[in-house]
Amino acid sequence: MALDRGWLVVVWNDPVNLMSYVVHVFRLVLGFDEAKARRHMLEVHQEGKSCVARENRERAEFFCQLLQQHGLKTTLQREA
Amino acid sequence: MQAIQADDGCTLILFQPERAFLSGILQVILHHYGQASEELPPRVREVWYSAETTASLDEEDRHCWMESLRDFRQGNAGLCRRYLKMLQEAVQEPFSLPIARADLDSFLIVINDHRLYQAAVYEVGEAEMEEDWSQIPDTGRRQALLEIHFLAVLLELLLRVG
Numbered sequence: 480m481a482l483d484r485g486w487l488v489v490v491w492n493d494p495v496n497l498m499s500y501v502v503h504v505f506r507l508v509l510g511f512d513e514a515k516a517r518r519h520m521l522e523v524h525q526e527g528k529s530c531v532a533r534e535n536r537e538r539a540e541f542f543c544q545l546l547q548q549h550g551l552k553t554t555l556q557r558e559a
Numbered sequence: 560m561q562a563i564q565a566d567d568g569c570t571l572i573l574f575q576p577e578r579a580f581l582s583g584i585l586q587v588i589l590h591h592y593g594q595a596s597e598e599l600p601p602r603v604r605e606v607w608y609s610a611e612t613t614a615s616l617d618e619e620d621r622h623c624w625m626e627s628l629r630d631f632r633q634g635n636a637g638l639c640r641r642y643l644k645m646l647q648e649a650v651q652e653p654f655s656l657p658i659a660r661a662d663l664d665s666f667l668i669v670i671n672d673h674r675l676y677q678a679a680v681y682e683v684g685e686a687e688m689e690e691d692w693s694q695i696p697d698t699g700r701r702q703a704l705l706e707i708h709f710l711a712v713l714l715e716l717l718l719r720v721g
Contacts, residue, residue: 494685495678497711499718500671507664544624547609548631550671554612 485558486539488532562716568660677703
């Protein structure tokens with residue numbers, strides 16, 4: 480049976496978190512390499528948000544909590 | 560203020576005014592970490608306890624989510640106390656604060672939490688971040704901007720060597 484991976488972890492732009500800090504958090508929490516972390520950080524900065532993970536609900540909540548612990552504005556969305 | 564790489568993490572070198580300033584900030588953070596979420600200003604609660612995410616949860620899940628985030632912050636209060644004690648008892652000038660690699664991420668979160676707190680309370684947005692803090696007439700707001708920028712420099716230094 481296919482796993483339910485229909486939950487999106489979305490990080491939103493905010494005026495306070497430093498770009499370098501966001502890159503650091505993406506690398507640490509999500510295991511992104513430097514280039515991927517920078518790409519998502521820039522997407523957050525320029526587009527206002529970035530979907531950083533697509534997971535089943537449990538894992539999506541786990542990542543969402545970790546990102547929030549680090550002070551990033553993060554929400555969960557059910558995939559359309 | 561300077562940060563240098565060390566064998567197990569890094570060392571933060573602070574002169575007396577910077578040490579005093581950081582001590583004051585850590586004291587305030589400790590006070591805020593000790594507060595229940597409902598005691599915090601609503602805007603801070605939104606940022607620290609993610610009102611947007613928890614809005615869709617039922618009462619029990621929302622409570623668990625917020626408690627978990629609060630426990631996490633409480634966990635970092637110990638680190639704050641340890642560093643605060645070291646800063647307050649320092650006699651050497653400049654003072655070297657050793658930050659173990661295992662503690663670095665927690666310290667970054669603590670620093671960042673205070674930036675988020677001040678920004679939320681004083682409604683600091685993109686435009687305000689560009690303001691010359693020294694020209695701001697309101698004392699509380701000026702202090703908040705100064706702390707936000709001071710801690711940004713500290714964050715950048717630590718991220719560079721961490």
